[in-house]
Amino acid sequence: MSHFTTPMAARARQLVALYPEPRSALLPLCHLAQEQDGWLRPEAMVEIAELVGVTPAEVRGTASFYDMLHTEPVGKYLVSVCTNIACLLDGAAELLAHAEERLAVRVGSTSEDGLFTLEEAECLADCDHPPCVQVNHRFVRTTTADQFDALIDELSAGGRADEIPTHGTLVRIRRNGGLRVDPEEIARERARAAGRAG
Amino acid sequence: MPLTDAPRIVTARLGQRDSHTLERYLATGGYEGLHKALTMSPAAVAAEVDAASLLGRGGAGFPAGRKWSMLKKDPVTYLVVNGDESEPATFKDHLLLESDPHQILEGVIISAYALQVTRAFIYIRGEFALGLERMEEALNDAYRHGAVGRDIFSSGFSLDVVVHPGAGAYICGEETALLESLEGKRGFPRIKPPFFPAVIGLYGQPTVVNNVETMANIPWIVTHGGAAFAALGAGRSAGTRLFALSGHVQRPGAYEVEMVKVSFRDLIYAEALGGGVREGRDLKAFIPGGVSAPWFGPEHLDLPLGQDEVGQAGSMLGSGSVVVMDSSTCAVRAAWRITKFFARETCGQCTPCREGAGWLERILYRIEHGGGREEDIELLMDVCDNISPGVQWPPQQTTICVLGPSIPPSISAAISRFGDEFLVHIKDGGCPYD
Numbered sequence: 001m002s003h004f005t006t007p008m009a010a011r012a013r014q015l016v017a018l019y020p021e022p023r024s025a026l027l028p029l030c031h032l033a034q035e036q037d038g039w040l041r042p043e044a045m046v047e048i049a050e051l052v053g054v055t056p057a058e059v060r061g062t063a064s065f066y067d068m069l070h071t072e073p074v075g076k077y078l079v080s081v082c083t084n085i086a087c088l089l090d091g092a093a094e095l096l097a098h099a100e101e102r103l104a105v106r107v108g109s110t111s112e113d114g115l116f117t118l119e120e121a122e123c124l125a126d127c128d129h130p131p132c133v134q135v136n137h138r139f140v141r142t143t144t145a146d147q148f149d150a151l152i153d154e155l156s157a158g159g160r161a162d163e164i165p166t167h168g169t170l171v172r173i174r175r176n177g178g179l180r181v182d183p184e185e186i187a188r189e190r191a192r193a194a195g196r197a198g
Numbered sequence: 199m200p201l202t203d204a205p206r207i208v209t210a211r212l213g214q215r216d217s218h219t220l221e222r223y224l225a226t227g228g229y230e231g232l233h234k235a236l237t238m239s240p241a242a243v244a245a246e247v248d249a250a251s252l253l254g255r256g257g258a259g260f261p262a263g264r265k266w267s268m269l270k271k272d273p274v275t276y277l278v279v280n281g282d283e284s285e286p287a288t289f290k291d292h293l294l295l296e297s298d299p300h301q302i303l304e305g306v307i308i309s310a311y312a313l314q315v316t317r318a319f320i321y322i323r324g325e326f327a328l329g330l331e332r333m334e335e336a337l338n339d340a341y342r343h344g345a346v347g348r349d350i351f352s353s354g355f356s357l358d359v360v361v362h363p364g365a366g367a368y369i370c371g372e373e374t375a376l377l378e379s380l381e382g383k384r385g386f387p388r389i390k391p392p393f394f395p396a397v398i399g400l401y402g403q404p405t406v407v408n409n410v411e412t413m414a415n416i417p418w419i420v421t422h423g424g425a426a427f428a429a430l431g432a433g434r435s436a437g438t439r440l441f442a443l444s445g446h447v448q449r450p451g452a453y454e455v456e457m458v459k460v461s462f463r464d465l466i467y468a469e470a471l472g473g474g475v476r477e478g479r480d481l482k483a484f485i486p487g488g489v490s491a492p493w494f495g496p497e498h499l500d501l502p503l504g505q506d507e508v509g510q511a512g513s514m515l516g517s518g519s520v521v522v523m524d525s526s527t528c529a530v531r532a533a534w535r536i537t538k539f540f541a542r543e544t545c546g547q548c549t550p551c552r553e554g555a556g557w558l559e560r561i562l563y564r565i566e567h568g569g570g571r572e573e574d575i576e577l578l579m580d581v582c583d584n585i586s587p588g589v590q591w592p593p594q595q596t597t598i599c600v601l602g603p604s605i606p607p608s609i610s611a612a613i614s615r616f617g618d619e620f621l622v623h624i625k626d627g628g629c630p631y632d
Contacts, residue, residue: 018360020317020401026382027365031324052382065384065545067366068324080325085489085521086287086444088535122368122539123286124325127444127519128451137327170327170363173334180347181316181356189317192274193401 003043008036012051017178020193022052026062030069034168039070068137075110077155078167079103080121082132087123090143092131096120098145102152115156117167136167200470204430204456207438208414211298218332220339223300229345231417235308236353243312247416249424251436255290256280256371256409257488257517259505261434268396269313270404277315278380278400279306281322281329281410282364282371285488286539288519290440290452291410295322295329298414299336303359305413307346308420310357313406317358320410321376324364333361368543372599373407375545386545387599411440411518431457435504439515441465445484445522448473458504462486462494465503466522479524483615487516489536490604492591493611512591513607528631529616530623534562536608544601550585551602557581558609570624575613582606 002009012032016025029051033044040063042056049056063069081099083092100106103116110117126132129141133148135155142148154160165172179186211217211226223229235243248263269275279302283291294302302320310318322330337359340346348356362380364370370379374388377400399405415437419427428436435457443465444450453471455464462484466472475481483493492513494501501511508515523532541555558581561574579589586603587594589610593603613620622630 021381023382024362024380027324027379028363030365031363054382062382062384063365065367066324066364069365083535084286084539085485085532085536086450088532089445089521089523089527121325122542123284123288125283125289125292125323127287127289127442130444130450134325137325139328170324171330171334173331173338175334175361176338176341179358180341181358182348185316185356189274192403196402 003041003047004033004036008032011174014175014178016051018175020189023054026052026054026059027066027069030059030063030066031168031170034070035170036168038076038166038168039073073110074167075117076115076166077135077164078117078119078137080119080124080134080137082121082124082130084121084123086127087131090130095131095133095143095145095148099148102145102149116152135164137170138164140164200453200455200460201464201468202456202459204438204459206454207418207427208294208298208301208411208440209452209454211301212293217297218299218336220300220336220343223298227421228300229304229343231420232304232308232311232345233351235311235420236351236355240312240314243308243420246420246424247309247312250415250419250427251424251434252412252415252419252427253435253505254409255411255415255439255518257285257490259515262408262412265396265408266309266313266406268394269406270397272404274403275313275315276400276403276405277306277310277313277318278377278395278405278407279318279320279410279413280371280373280376280407281320281326281333282376283323283410283517284368284371285490285517285519286536287442287444287485287521288488288517289442289444290518292326292329293452294410294414294440295326296332299329299333300340301417302410302413303333303336303340304345305416306359307340307350307357308416309406309408309413311350311355315406316356317360319360319362319380319400321362321364321370321380324366330361330363337361367545368539369545369599369601372601375599376407377405384545386547387601389598431459431504433458433504434506439503439518441503442519443472443522444519446476446479446524446527447522448476455503458502458507461500461502462520463499465520466499472522475522475524477524479526482523482525482527483529483611484523485519485521485608487514488519489521489539489608490514490600491516492607493615495615509592526631528566528629529612529619530562530566531629531631533608533612534559534566537562537605540601540605548597548602551597551605554581554585554602555605558605562609565620565623566629568623568628570620570627572624574624575617575620578609578613582609
């Protein structure tokens with residue numbers, strides 16, 4: 001019994017097929033699991049382990065290295081406020097404090113209604129719009145407390161769904177088809193990679 | 199282009215409507231470089247890039263042509279493109295990925311042809327959701343257009359490209375950590391030398407790893423010739439470069455300027471560029487190339503934006519990000535926040551970096567928040583010395599990768615330039631800027 005739904009399981013197999021070694025699909029599969037469940041559930045990690053040929057512990061051990069992979073539930077909206085140097089110089093600490101107050105959560109926790117998880121982020125590479133805020137890894141460019149509040153009101157009312165999908169959905173554009181290079185060449189490449197792995 | 203008459207190379211389409219679409223790309227000369235490259239021999243394409251003297255735009259500034267020439271001959275080789283931009287205050291690749299993905303992709307296809315690889319991976323920082331979507335869409339359109347896939351433009355050359363999302367880890371911008379991550383592992387940098395990715399890379403096969411901005415320059419170089427690129431800039435710093443300007447300036451933004459011909463003063467103060475320090479305040483210091491770089495002061499403003507010029511002055515152009523701090527900035531707080539970043543992002547393999555970063559962060563925190571001790575300044579420098587012996591520039595290394603030696607520069611710069619501020623914090627039991 002697959003933890004992935006039938007369409008998700010099909011996408012998982014397509015992802016694995018893109019790489020010379022199945023293990024390379026580990027991070028993309030973790031993103032896929034988060035798209036389905038909102039976070040990285042233990043059952044998903046077991047299935048990912050089977051798909052890429054490692055143990056569930058290796059999946060967990062790898063996933064826990066990466067900030068975007070959540071092995072505990074997070075809110076529908078992950079709100080990330082950058083406080084790194086460029087944002088620090090332009091009021092990031094104050095905006096983060098405001099976010100804590102507005103959402104009634106401390107950094108790292110989720111609001112009671114399960115809607116918002118707040119995190120203090122490292123540089124998000126949008127330093128000409130400081131302080132930088134992302135919601136579910138979309139740049140929202142709310143640089144003032146008022147703009148931030150307006151965004152939270154909008155999201156709470158179910159707004160901006162087209163622009164900001166729920167947490168876990170990262171890339172909404174699907175790759176069109178698999179590999180196209182001569183199958184013999186791909187087979188040769190896979191054999192080399194397998195020889196090394198073995 | 200601001201201040202000189204050099205053409206805009208990587209930002210030509212920025213600001214145009216739908217600049218990310220294939221339609222707009224084709225209407226503005228897109229994929230002409232690829233058509234031209236496919237009429238040349240792979241070696242001739244590589245020779246043009248070598249002649250361009252294009253320095254890698256990721257941070258280390260290694261000549262791209264030389265990197266290519268080091269690729270070990272093997273039936274299976276790979277091209278990996280580094281779009282994991284996470285050096286604090288660097289936001290040029292973010293911009294290029296979102297606004298002109300085809301330009302990057304065309305650079306990748308041309309490079310793959312020159313290197314004769316049939317598989318390329320574009321590793322994009324996971325937090326760039328829109329950038330990932332734009333690149334995936336561009337790739338789908340390029341396949342349909344025949345610019346990638348089997349028998350590209352009926353040339354006989356075939357290539358598959360895979361867009362790979364990262365998952366949140368600064369260290370994966372280091373090229374060997376990126377390869378580990380692409381193999382589905384933690385982003386642990388590999389020991390090198392003796393073996394660099396050009397010899398043992400992805401899946402143990404010879405691999406070229408190039409930055410996104412480096413790739414974005416390739417179509418122009420092939421279209422106009424390496425010599426035309428090399429004619430821009432001066433010395434080893436050829437062409438133009440996209441600088442990310444942030445902090446206390448009137449107009450923060452990413453600006454493409456001709457290398458060497460433009461100075462830090464121009465970048466920060468010119469009306470067409472930064473427009474000056476905000477609110478009429480004075481410049482206190484600036485970081486010239488990412489937070490791993492030693493800080494500069496007002497006396498460095500007239501240095502040209504050139505790799506060697508900045509290196510000789512004791513810092514680096516690095517990732518091309520310039521952070522301006524005005525007179526209202528607390529040097530202790532700035533150094534503490536930068537150090538906190540490294541403490542969070544160290545991969546944990548090497549003791550000096552893993553332990554040192556945390557110790558330094560806690561010492562700086564207590565100085566900033568009123569708990570500083572007299573011996574703390576000496577202690578900071580001692581811990582820095584254990585991570586990077588001598589705390590000198592260019593830095594010495596006790597760790598597998600350069601994250602470790604990237605920690606001391608902001609601390610030693612803050613202490614040597616603004617040591618009196620540290621003393622005031624300690625003596626008064628708090629931050630004078632609060």
